[in-house]
Structures are given as structure tokens and as C-alpha cells.
Amino acid sequence: MHSFNSPQRTMNKEIMALALLSLLLLSSTATSTDPSVIIVGAGMSGIMAAKTLSDAGITNIKILEATDHIGGRMHKVSFAGLNVEAGANWVEGVNGKEVNPIWTLANQLHLRNFRSDFDNLSSNCYKQGGGLYESSVVEEAIDMVDKVEGFGEKLGAGLHPSGKDDLSLLAMQRLMNHVPTDPVGMAVDYFTYDYEFAEPPRVTSMQNTVPLATFNNFGDDVYFVADQRGYSSVVDHLAHQFLKTDKEGKIVDPRLMLNKVVRHISYSGSGVTVMTEDGKKYEADYVMVSVSVGVLQTHLIRFKPDLPHWKILALYQFDMAVYTKIFVKFPSTFWPTGNGTEFFMYASERRGYYPIWQQFEKQYPGANVLLVTVTDEESRRIEQQSDDETKAEIMEVLRDMFGKNIPEMTDIYVPRWWSDRFYKGTFSNWPIGVNRYEYDQIRAPVGRVYFTGEHTSEHYNGYVHGAYLAGIDSANMMIKCIKKGMCKFLVPAKFT
Template sequence: MDPKELFSTNLIDGKIVASHIERQCSPLPSVIVIGAGISGLAAARSLYDASFEVTILESRDRLGGRINTDYSFGCPVDMGASWLHGVCNENPLAPLIRGLGLTLYRTSGDDSILYDHDLESCMLFNTDGHQVPQQIVMDVGETFKRILEETGKVRDEDPDDMSVQQAISVVLNSHPELKQQGLSHEVLQWYICRMEAWFAADADMISLKTWDQEHVLSGGHGLMVEGYDPVIKALAKNLDIRLNHRVTKISNGFNKIMVTLENGTNFVADAVIVTVPVGILKANLIEFIPKLPDWKVAAIADLGVGNENKIALRFDKVFWPNVELLGIVAPTSYSCGYFLNLHKATGHPILVYMAAGRFAYDLEKLSNESAANFVMQQLKKMFPDASDPVQYLVSRWGTDPNSLGCYTYDLVGKPEDVYDRLRMPVGNLFFGGEAVCMDDHQGSVHGAYSAGMMAAENCQRYLLEKLGHVQNNLPLVSVVRHEMLETTNIPLQISRM
């Protein structure tokens, strides 16, 4: 074949499409990675270290995707992912975090009823501004555990899936002694609010069948004190990354794939790894030619995409108590709320209000100023003399055209093989991102990272076999070690002030 090759003459959607795309041949296999989030960077890093020709196309004007460390407060504030879920050496991100010397602030041990926080460093208030006695918080927490245990029995007795909310209703109707009244009812709603935050979805949307089947690593949960940005920068070092390159079409030809940007520019490679959020795939913002097979389309449709937003407030001084979590209880989980106290973890006078599910979408309907004002109203219910913030930040993940949500969750009635189908390649088209990770680590940063590594390894094996390079000196991804990973003797730096 001539060094300038004919891209394809294929039968696509019943039409003969001839594309004369000129491209200089490379002696090494070439891969395009779509998306510069941690999954895409992990995939590209692995292939680059294995001497592949790799190009990353990213629609945003920055790296990180749903990781977004903001420095406008004069210190790092993660407005997207901010926790390492599983502070242990078994976490696939641990070697990189160790090598970079990053500090983790542990907010919970294993099996906390609040998921990523311990109850001991939590203070709740009602809407009148009165603190909820800690004994009530503890007692309702025990009741909530019992309710969740009973939902397991509901699941065992009913072959049909239902929502977690429906199962809780069944339990409370069957066990009236577990029903809560007055302030205790509001505290129970707050616990449900925290559960919804874990999934970034309302309880009436979450599958009872799988909600507690997630494999959570040991060691509890740790905030990245310096933010996730150092991890992103380390993975991105020396990679060919094209920002502001929004992909709108992927055309699979004979042995080559052409990727088209919104401005009409084309890139051609031997394979493509797609790591865009599932929200983008569900919205059909990327056209696939030929169309993705029905089983892949169904897998995308069968998953839910949750939404969680943060409103970060920086103050001149600290006026709140020295606990990690400040919560507001209310008659419904929708009306409950909570603040993460970054001062306890980082020493900076910052509170971060967090909202999930429908409430997160409703907050996005407000202007940034209105959203900040709403949050301050909530804060002043707890602390009437609260000073106004000197700065604020507002995330909008649900309407962000580059994400359309935060991370995946299991819809009611989800087929058991949906994740297997989602991660399965289509020829030389591979898929990464948090949703396709193995071992039920969806929605986590380490899950997204490991999914990128897995996609890269599968892509490399496919290309080396197809191109006849199996016996050459190109190393397999699985044995490639990034320089920051050679740090097995350095412990994780964990604090809890």
C-alpha cells in the first residue's frame, strides 16, 4: 500500500462511502483516546509507555474531565471528584499517590453508615437552627441500619426488582416500630439524603437489587488534601493532548478509524478508546458509523447517570464548629442538606455544600449568585451570625455539555450483564471510563483509572495481534511501569486532625 493510504471504501448504512484521508504511515500502532479525564489519561499513559503513537482529543479547555481542581480560592478545591474510596495499598491509585507524596485526610473508616464520613465528626441541625442531640443521631442511625437490613429480606422475597425507596416503604409498613416521628423522622430523612448522595440519585431511582453489592475497598475514604490535580498532571506528562477538540463522529473503516471534530477536522488511527461520560453516549452526542450494535446501545440505555453538585464558599474566618460534616435535617430527603468542612481537612476557611439527584438539577436552574445565596440561607439557619463568603464556586455537572451528569448508578430492573456489554469492545473501538471498570467500582476515581488501564491493555493486545507485532519488542501494558509507580516502600500519607 502507498505510504499515503486510502482510509476506507466501506458499505456503511447501505451506502458506499469513499473517504480519501491522507495520513503518513507510522511504524508503530496508533491510537486515539477520546477524553482527557483520568480514565483517558491512564489509557494513553499506558500506551505511550509501551511506545504506541497516542493522541488524546479532549472537548474541554482543561485536563481532568470530572476531576476539576480549582485554585481560584488560593488553595486547591476539588469541584468534581475529591475522595479516594479505599485508603489502602490495594487501591490501584495508591502507588501513584504515594509516589507524588500526596496527603490523604481520612473522613471515615470501613462500613460507615454515612458512607464517606464517620458519625463521630458530624453535627446536625433542624431548620429552626437547633442542634439535634447526638444521641438521637446515633439512635436513628441504628434504626436506619435495621431498615436497610430489612430491605435485604424484601429483595430476597420478591423476584422483581424495585427501588430502594419502595423497599423502605415496604419495610416501614411491615415494621411500624421502625417508623420515626418528629425530629427523629427528619434525621432518618437526612440519612436517606446521604445515601442518595453516594449514588448521586434519588432513592426512588436506585435499584434495590444491586445497591449494596458494590465492592468497596478497605481503609475507609480519604479526601485528597492537595486535590486530584497533581495526579492528573503526572499522568498527562509528555502526552500529545489536544484541548478544545470536540469529537462528533467516529467512522470505522477497513483496519482504520476516523475521528471527526465539530469543525470538520479528521484524525485517523488504528484504534480508538472512548472514555467520554455515559451521559454523553446516552445523549448521542457522538455519531458512530456504522451504528453501534444493538447490544451496546441497550447497555448505554440501561444505566442511570447521577448528578451531584458542589457550592464552595470561602470565608475570612471560621465561625463553625470543628467537625467534618454539618447537616440540616428536614421532613423530606430532598429538603435535607449538608456541608463539608474543608477547614478541618486542609486548614482553609472553606465550606462545601453538596446536593445530589433532582435537587442537584434544580440548583443548576439558578444563577451562580442565587445558588450561593440559597446555600447561605441554609448556613444561617445553623449559624445566624454567619459572615458572608468572600468567594464562591458553583459546579453544574448535570448540564455541563462535556459530562451531562456525574457518574453511573444502577436503574431499577437493570440487566445483570449491562456492565459487561458496556466495556466490551466493538472491533478496534474500545471503551473506558468509570462506568466500565471491573469489580463493581463504578463511580470512583480508581475505578475510572483501572478502566482506562484495562482498555489500553485490551487495545494493545488486539493491535499487536492484528498487525503481527506479537513477537516484537513492544512491551505489554501490563508490565509497563510509570516512573511514579515504583514507590512500593513509601507509605500512604494519611492524616486526621
């Protein structure tokens, strides 16, 4: 390992940093009987934080949302006569020992959903050049992944809980002498890791994902939401519980302000001032920032004074992953249908090249729609090319799988989350080396500036339920400060 500082100097720096953080009693004086709060962002975390504050009697709030709708990365779009989900699409973690709060809400709203069945995936793996692989070949690759993950669970159980000995998923694979390089192995590897975390094994933390808390706690089942009201109706439902509506149920509460792009947040010991792109100024006692970690890594929002270096460093260590669900429509069905055919894979020699497919025989009967998922570098590449170029690539892959005589697609929808300045990606991923210490830093308030979002959820980052629980957690931190004067937030020393 290269060293650019003397050992003593490096140690002194670390001691100073730890001392500063151990003294990080980020406090603000409890305010008057009617404290005011600005919430930046009306996604799941922002709305849940606002609801939690409101339930606690803190109702002098303003919610500033950059777009023309609430829900954030839970967002339906119109595609070929259907409403489909551009972002979050599944309730992940169902039928386990604990009940996923999003599953409870989905059932209360009677959201139309379907259990995703991946059990027959081994019989639906297509070769580059045409034809299917023998299911035994794919099952062997799946069994090997299970064996490696079993090893990873045992290894992780013996590591220090602080994460100081964390490994990447790739290092875990190397320890088992199994790094897939053949098309089938790479496709199964992609399905296991990239399809879940939106980033490859080389950057994803083993200790934070093996086992994965979502499935370990809430259950292994996942349910695809195909309700024409949209998955964001869960957020609407929560918002309706504390915001004023008209007779038709439309939110008319003046505290929710859409198309308000926050560009500046000034903060001091006495309050905060928020400036929006339209030149308007809003003042309050506190601000809750619920934008994505991807946005916080850009300069869309300027803080005055600048956020402290420890906060910026923590934010920059997290990854904002990109998970792209491309919907395509055809005049007729040419792919297999029936039981055991919902998901299929394309095993290309180029890892991550249009690998995971889903057909919607049950979810959208007669629609002739397919979904193909890409992530990470492929997502960024595709976002920078035209839809016609993407359409041509997809048609070439489908002809490779199903023959030259398939019909031309009639519609395509390509989300561009990475290019969108209000999101800069789809969800956070914990890379190697990020642990409880950085998690405490990323969720810690800076004076009267509080932070929430799925990236502040220690165990469920990247998930809808993580965003939901993070909104409650961050709001309760603020409530303790406002109501009880408990405004101190201690970040324990690293590796404790």
C-alpha cells in the same frame, strides 16, 4: 403488568436478541506492525488506556481532549485564594484487605489528604428552625439504616448473581417497613445513599451496592484530597510516564491534543475516521472512546454508521448522576470547630435541601470555607439559577442553623457538571435492573470502536479507581485484538 405484544411475539423477539448477542463476536482484523489508535478524552480512563497501550509497545496514538487540560472530572479550580476540587475529591476505600491503586498513587505523590471522620455526625444534626437534635435521636436513625442494610446484605446473598431478581434500595427499605419521612430520618437516609451514589434509593440497585464493592474490598476509610497541586496530579503523574515533557516537566508531546472536540466517528472494517469541531480529520486503525456515559447519551458525538441498537439501549439504561459540591467562603468562622465537628447535617422537611456540610479547619486552616453537597434534582435546579439565588438560599439555611447574626458570605463556587456538554453529570450510577449483561454490552467494542470510562467498571463504577481500572481493562481488550488477533467479544445471554 401491561402487555403491548403477544407472549409468543415477545418471546420470539427475546430469542432473536439473545441469538444476536450470543453471536456478537465483534471482530476486527489485526492490523500492521505499527497500529494507530485515537483516544477520545484525557480523563483518568483515557490516560490510563493510553499508558497501557504505550507500555505494550503501541505508541502510534493520538489523544484528543475537548478541554484545555487533562484529568476530566478530576479538576481543580481557583476559589478564594485556594485550589479546590470541582469534581472527584476523595480516595474512597482505604485500609482494607486489598490496596486501592489510587491510594498507592496518592502516597507516591505525597498528596496532602485527610481521613474523613463521620463518627460524630449524630451530634451535629441541625433542626429546621434552629438548634441541634439530641444525638440519641440521630443515632436511632443511623442504627435503623444499619439494620436495613444488614437485611439487604442477607437478601442479596440469596439472589441470582445475574441480577435478574434485583431490587431497588427503596424496595429493600419497604421490605423492612422503613422508609424515612421525618426530617432526621430523611437526612440520615440522604447521607447514606444520595451522598454516595448521587441518586435516591428508589432508583439505585440494591444488589450492586449492598454491600458496596469499593468498601468491601478496599476498606471503609475515605481520605479527602486537599493538595494545592490538585487531585488531577495523579492523572498528570500517569501521563508523564509515557508522554514527552520539557525540562520544567510540562507535557509537550504532540500526541496529546487539547481543545479538540470530537463530533463525528466513522468506522468500518478497515479503520476509523474522527472529525473534530474545528473541521480537522484524524484517521487510525482503532478508536478508544473514554467520554462519560452522559455524553454518550447525547448527540455530541455522532457515529457513522449509528451504534447498534443493543449498544444504545445499554448506554441509555445507565444513569449519569449529578453530585454538586458548592464551596462558600466567609470573613470569619461562626460554625463549631474542633474534634468531631468536621461534618454536619441540616435536617430539612424538604429531602435533599442543602443537607450535608463540611468545614475545613484542618484541610484549609484560616480559610473560613464550608462545603455543602447537593445531588440529583436539586443539582439540576441549582445549575439553572444564578449564583446569587443559590447564595441567598444557602444564607437562609445557615441562618436557620446558626442564627441571624452570621456574616455574609464573600465568595461562592457552584460547579455545573450537568450543564457542561463535555460531561453531562459527574459519575454513573447503576439503577435497578442493570446487571452483568448490560455491563458487558456497555463495555463491548463495536468493530474497531472501543469504550472505556468509570461506567465500564463492573464493581467500581462512579469511582476514580473504577476509571483507572477500566482504562487498563479496555486497553488490554484492544491489545489482545492487535497483538494476538483475539478480536472477538462474546456477550453471554442474559441471566446466565
